[in-house]
């Protein structure tokens with residue numbers, strides 16, 4: 280799994296909706312890749328904050344905003 284795939288699968292991962300095989304791949308990648316670990320941590324914190332204020336599943340809009348924010352962050356990290 281590559282950094283880009285992590286971002287693709289991250290929302291499913293955080294929803295616990297990810298295929299177990301992919302999930303394992305993703306976790307393996309996180310062990311090796313500090314950059315992605317950072318992204319996942321940030322993302323988890325964002326969701327925690329969101330969930331603490333309003334205990335409902337992430338709406339699609341929030342989800343896609345999060346997704347594009349993560350994508351941008353990853354691209355910035357590459358430069």
Ligand SMILES: [Zn+2]
Pocket residue numbers: 281282285308312313314315
């Ligand atoms: Zn990575």
